[in-house]
Amino acid sequence: MSRRPVRRPTELAAIRAASRSTRPQPSVPALMAALLDANERRDREGVTLAAHRVVRASEPEVGE
Secondary structure, three states, X not given: OOOOOOOOOXXXXXXXXXXXXXXXXXXXXXXXXXXXXXXXXXXXXHHHHHHHHHHHHHOOOOOO
């Protein structure tokens, strides 16, 4: 049985790896549905996140 420590990526390395991969953006109608759902549930954090995602999905140059 080996006593060598298991190498794990650091948080910074994990963030770099995630930023290199492309992830498909959800469609604006799907994000608007999430925004309405969060609003109905009175989830202020969800409303904020969904609203920001809608803006970024509809205007890609925003936040660059």
